Amino acid sequence: MNPRLSRPTLAAVTTVALGLGAVACTGDADPAPSKTAAGAASGGGTGGAAGAFPARSSAARVPAAAGGQAASRCHTSELKADVQIQPDRPGSAMVMLVNKGTRSCTVFGYPGFGGLLADNSRIDVTTARVAQPGPPTQITLKPGTTAFSGLAWAPCDKSDTSCRVLSGLVVTPPDETTQLTAAVIGTDGKAVPQLTVSAAGLKAGTLQPSNQGVLLP
Template identity: 35%
Template structure:
């Protein structure tokens, strides 16, 4: 029998080593995954997206629940001014917990139009005998006489939520704005009511809508809400 040269033996040994490594790789790990493939560790989660409110559930008659979630853009506005017009206290005042729907009255203030925009203050007034707080955005929805929602849920304008402490009889307001549909060309409807849901609550308050037509579909149909500030917005 002919003897193989040292170089031939080394080549054969290298080939067999590669074959063994390939076999081990194909066999995978004990958990059934292929060795070297990405592994998902227990307890990890994918990045969250969208608004991150404390309560994203819908309130009665399709009014979205209010909350302290961030805006739907990447912009950030400055914190609300410390000036008050309704006797409420901005900032981290010591209240008796958040205000519940049953302790509040909702109203819509006078329109302050400008540059093709309609701007209404949505006002919550503490009707209870205790001090309580509101923070963040209200939920809102326009509805017709049968309670059917008109148009999509309002969007949240950029803003920095601040806790507003309401003593009995005092108020906080959030801005509700939209483009005038006669100027923007959006499809419009005249609501019967506006449903307002206080921050982190599920039950809504019904306010008779006297502001005329609102955009409900098409271009420039977005309705926006701002964070609550102390006062009545006038």
């Protein structure tokens, strides 16, 4: 005959079982993080492909666009460039890259530059990069929006054999290898037909989301 549990013994067993059940419920309410969440927390940089003007920093991250998809870089065909000459600052201009496309895209770094002669042929112009007004920042350009950069040079006398007389400028967007012809204009919007650039060439600042402080001293 099986022994029967006394009432005190039965009460003790019940108390232990309830205690174990309480521990299990606490664990279920606070589960360990999933592998997906852990991976998202760790993050990771996205290296950009190296282009002619300039190679992107491997630490640059592509910002997320609408719908959680990463915006890819702006291509030359999606942009237009205006170079606005500053009348009160000889040898100074503001470069404006405008997204003329229908999608958001990114720019990062410095634009590249070349010159146009009177016969519309292209000529190389030495360009030094200056971190003005600060280091490169990745910019997401929505359709119709603009990134800004400063451009500076030393004007020269056309009679000087080392002086380059330019009828225009071509611009290479960051990471691209093809150029677009810039509209060289004054602050009044009228075309500026000629630039004189000394043998020292150009100085270009970083692309920024605002025009504040981009003009080079």
